[in-house]
Amino acid sequence: MTRFSRFLSMGVAVLLGASATADEFGDPRAGAKVYSQCKGCHQVGAGATHRIGPHLNDLFGRAAAGMEDFKYSKSFQRAGASGLEWHAETLNAFLENPRSYASGTRMSFRGLKDETDRRNVIAYLRDFSDDPANIPEADPTATPTNHDIDPAILALQGDPEYGEYLSSECTTCHQASGGDDGIPSIVYWPEEDFVLAMHAYKNKQRQHPVMQMMAGRLSNEEIAALAAYFKNLDN
Amino acid sequence: MTLNRRMFLGATAVASAALAAPMVLADGHGKPRVVVIGGGAGGATAARYIAKDSKGAVDVTLIEPTRTYYTCFFSNLYLGGFKQMSDLGHSYGGLAASGVNVVHDWAVGVDRDTKTVTLAGGAQIKYDKLILSPGIDFVDMSVPGWDITTQNAMPHAYKAGSQTELLKAQLMAMPEGGVFAMVAPPNPYRCPPGPYERISMVANYLKNNNPTAKIIVADPKPKFSKMALFQEGWANHYEGMVDWIGEDFGGGNVSVDASAMTVTIDGEETKVDVCNVIPAMKAGRIADIAGVTDGNWAPVNAANMSTNVDPDVYVLGDASQQGDMPKSGFSANSQAKVCANAVRGALTGSKVFPAKFSNTCWSLIAADDGVKVGATYEATPDKIAKVDGFISQTGESADVRKATYQESEGWYSGITADMLG
Structure with a gap:
């Protein structure tokens, strides 16, 4: 299987005339493991939808910020407008150090320093970019994170005005502009992801002492209010 | 309630948010006026939030003598060689752009009977609500x-x-x-x-x-x-x-x-x-002049940071005596948001939400060796009281310490943007 995929990737690279040489494609099996670092925010595979980040189906050849139904950072909107497209080469550079490549990206990820990891994950993503009708179902993509939360909590409709007030406690550290250096961006998240993340801190499933403390004293309604506010925050 | 009177007085011609020197106003001015003294973590945040959230319905004037604000937080990192002085300097341009009337002068007098602040340049400014965030002086x-x-x-x-x-x-x-x-x-x-x-x-x-x-x-x-x-x-x-x-x-x-x-x-x-x-400290001098101190500090009500002696005068940050919160830029910023919400509610009738406070202090021990301590707080009838807290542990891995330092840099970007726009 591995050999076959590699062969296929090589063939595709040649067919597309991509600037990447055959050696720049890695092992998609190994790439699936590397991808586990991405899946908290990006879905890929059948049924994948936008979450915190855009879905990554049919990524190759897509213009940066190229999907109308996802709210991209201004940085990527500019990059897309000036012609940036996703290919092995551009992905390789971006994944090595996302912020140095696109300084305003909201992708809170330090990057993949290991070149083999990058080649492998690019090969993995390449497999979801062939014929969209033929996209393989892949584990564990398109599986939402932690659904131990009572559906009644997820169904709460937050009050954005209260959320705005509560958010002022977040913006001491998390920049309202979506800027991200050392502390992740939290704007434009889908409400469900936001609520799940906050409850995971509140329940001490996610490990960060500041966030455990901050989330620990928020009621279910307050978390819903924050989610409602940050979802639409525009600057 | 003052709201009706102000609405009735309506559109008196007051040039709001102008960068010109403040004018001496008659009693019947158009919009409710907030004067903030001190452009640090408490005062700048309060001014920005009131201006931003009231969307022009409140006239906000910030009095701050210096044109460039150097953060006290991270100034030790300049001593250690990790930051340049220029990294610590910030202008008030962002505040002015968000509708705050920034006046670079010293406040030298406060008359709480006539609700007037006097500046060193001689100008007098009327207020409906006065927020003092003067930081510290030395004993x-x-x-x-x-x-x-x-x-x-x-x-x-x-x-x-x-x-x-x-x-x-x-x-x-x-x-x-x-x-x-x-x-x-x-x-x-x-x-x-x-x-x-x-x-x-x-x-x-x-x-x-x-x-x-x-x-x-x-x-x-x-x-x-x-x-x-x-x-x-x-x-x-x-x-x-x-x-x-x-x-x-x-x-x-x-x-x-x-x-x-x-x-x-x-x-x-x-x-x-x-x-x-580093001598013993007390509230910045203007708090004394305003007559809101008791001993070295200004006692305040935990629910909204108003002083015990005057419900129209608030004290934020280091100068306040509020209970359990440490005197820090983070605390002042947190208190400012609670105060801003309460002041705006009192002046415009907007919703006032319950007070929540928090603080985290990061410290750098050596390159990439950061530690932190923090807590959350709530308002009680007596004081701001601690709810929950945490502290870095001894013997943490180098990775954790490095991440903590990087987090402090993220916080620095966050709080300075939150204060100054």
Whole structure:
């Protein structure tokens, strides 16, 4: 299987005339493991939808910020407008150090320093970019994170005005502009992801002492209010 | 309720948010007026949030003498060589752009009967609500031999700016194998871990540039913030360099002689090359002038930061006496948002939500060795009371410490944007 995929990737690279040489494609099996670092925010595979980040189906050849139904950072909107497209080469550079490549990206990820990891994950993503009708179902993509939360909590409709007030406690550290250096961006998240993340801190499933403390004293309604506010925050 | 009267008076011609010098207003001005004195973490945040959230319905004037604000937080990192002075400087342009009338002058008088603030330039400004966020001043003669006239020989460097640069210059000029002394302050004071982060940063500089130099600290306290973490860090990174003399060993029995450059600790006189005196502190002077202090600080109500003596005067940050929160930029920023929500509600009828407060203080011990302590707080009838807290652990991995430092840099970007737009 591995050999076959590699062969296929090589063939595709040649067919597309991509600037990447055959050696720049890695092992998609190994790439699936590397991808586990991405899946908290990006879905890929059948049924994948936008979450915190855009879905990554049919990524190759897509213009940066190229999907109308996802709210991209201004940085990527500019990059897309000036012609940036996703290919092995551009992905390789971006994944090595996302912020140095696109300084305003909201992708809170330090990057993949290991070149083999990058080649492998690019090969993995390449497999979801062939014929969209033929996209393989892949584990564990398109599986939402932690659904131990009572559906009644997820169904709460937050009050954005209260959320705005509560958010002022977040913006001491998390920049309202979506800027991200050392502390992740939290704007434009889908409400469900936001609520799940906050409850995971509140329940001490996610490990960060500041966030455990901050989330620990928020009621279910307050978390819903924050989610409602940050979802639409525009600057 | 004042709201109706103000709405009735409606559209009196008051040029709002103009950058011009403030005008003397008659009583019947158009919009409710908030005057904020002090453009630090408390005052700038309060001004920005009231202007931003009231969307022009409240006239907000910020009085701040300096044109460039240097953050006290991270100023130790400048001493340690991790930041440039220019990294710490911020303009008030963003606040002005968000509709705050920024006036660069000193506030020299407050008349609470006529609700008027007088500026050094002679102008008088009327307010409906006055927010004081003046930071700290020093208690005269709290360290015998030191007063404000000796601050150039023995800098405090506890208000960021020229004092910080002076201390750095003195540090860099130390002779090989020289002695750096610090006189640490008694509680309560601005930034509880600050003096000890400073020791770490001075040690970091000396280790790289003057490794046989010594640091002595005379401390009137038996223990201090993040003590175990700092002592572990000093042993790991700066072995044998730091001599901390706490209360038990006479660290509180200290005097200095600025002309002889000597420090006397528990009767023993030492000649030193640099002496950083951080005296006892009190609320910034304008709080005294406004008559809202009791002793060194201004007592406030936890629910909205209003003073006990005047419901239309609020005190934020270091100058306030509020209960359990440490005096820090983070605390002042947190208190400012609660206050802004309450002030806006009182003036415009907008919804007032319950007070929530929080604080986190990061400190850098050495390159990529960051630690933090933090807590959440709530308003009780008596005070701001601690709810929950955490602190970094001794023996943490290098990865955790590095992530903590990177987090502090993220926080710096976050809070300065949150304060100043």
